[in-house]
Amino acid sequence: MSLKEQLIPKRLPGHIAIIMDGNGRWAKEKGHDRLYGHFNGVESVRNIVEGCAELGIKYLTLYAFSTENWDRPKDEVAGLMELLIQTIKKEIPTLNKNNIRLHVIGNISLLPPNAKKEMEEACNETAKNTGLNLVMALSYSSRWEILNAVNSLLSARKNNQNNNPVTEEEFKNYLCTKDFPDPELMIRTSGEYRISNFLLYQLAYAELFFTDTLWPDFRKENLYEALLDYQSRERRFGKTSEQL
Ligand code: IPE
Ligand code: IPE
Numbered sequence: 001m002s003l004k005e006q007l008i009p010k011r012l013p014g015h016i017a018i019i020m021d022g023n024g025r026w027a028k029e030k031g032h033d034r035l036y037g038h039f040n041g042v043e044s045v046r047n048i049v050e051g052c053a054e055l056g057i058k059y060l061t062l063y064a065f066s067t068e069n070w071d072r073p074k075d076e077v078a079g080l081m082e083l084l085i086q087t088i089k090k091e092i093p094t095l096n097k098n099n100i101r102l103h104v105i106g107n108i109s110l111l112p113p114n115a116k117k118e119m120e121e122a123c124n125e126t127a128k129n130t131g132l133n134l135v136m137a138l139s140y141s142s143r144w145e146i147l148n149a150v151n152s153l154l155s156a157r158k159n160n161q162n163n164n165p166v167t168e169e170e171f172k173n174y175l176c177t178k179d180f181p182d183p184e185l186m187i188r189t190s191g192e193y194r195i196s197n198f199l200l201y202q203l204a205y206a207e208l209f210f211t212d213t214l215w216p217d218f219r220k221e222n223l224y225e226a227l228l229d230y231q232s233r234e235r236r237f238g239k240t241s242e243q244l
């Protein structure tokens with residue numbers, strides 16, 4: 001039986017989040033510059049988006065560029081922005097054909113104006129699609145998101161004189177992810193065992209899967225492997241095994 005056939009459809013996660021890491025090392029191994037790795041990483045994005053859509057996954061969040069990544073060498077940042085613009089432009093028809101809706105989370109006011117415009121247009125042009133929700137985390141970091149949420153909440157409360165304790169339900173409305181359920185599964189490639197400022201609040205009870213595979217080598221089969229591992233776990237949410 002293939003890995004895909006071994007998956008139990010009813011026990012698939014509704015939301016998968018991925019830290020796509022290892023592009024630079026992949027390129028270096030092959031004697032190329034880092035941008036070559038990013039360029040090849042796009043094929044993995046296509047393949048995994050397709051894989052998730054085929055499985056009927058409702059949400060896929062991809063960490064594409066972090067707040068901290070702005071500190072990389074200027075030419076790498078510029079190359080990544082260019083790649084982003086080109087890819088988004090090219091992929092809109094495919095997204096529409098496959099009923100995929102694009103969303104962006106992050107501080108996109110920091111993006112170059114043309115990149116920001118392309119992203120917003122792509123989100124608008126796919127807004128009617130009802131299949132997979134593809135969430136790109138761009139210029140994103142969790143601490144930025146949480147502080148942004150606290151500040152927005154404070155200013156909203158100032159206006160309506162509300163002094164009640166903040167509930168989880170109220171707080172969630174100020175996060176970039178307010179319209180999405182929390183991820184049940186988080187995958188990180190490239191053998192790094194850290195979260196790197198990604199969805200710190202939302203990953204509270206996610207199952208974590210780490211693989212040595214570098215992002216440009218990551219394909220549907222690797223996704224199925226992560227999903228099978230996920231399906232073998234017992235999610236207890238603080239309870240005992242017997243209570244489930
Ligand atoms: C992930 O690959 C892509 C981004 C962070 C934009 P890296 O560029 O971090 O690749 P490594 O980790 O240096 O190999
Ligand atoms: C995390 O990868 C961010 C993205 C994948 C976009 P990094 O390669 O930037 O993470 P660190 O800095 O090594 O933790």
Ligand code: MG
Pocket residue numbers: 021022023
């Ligand atoms: Mg990295």
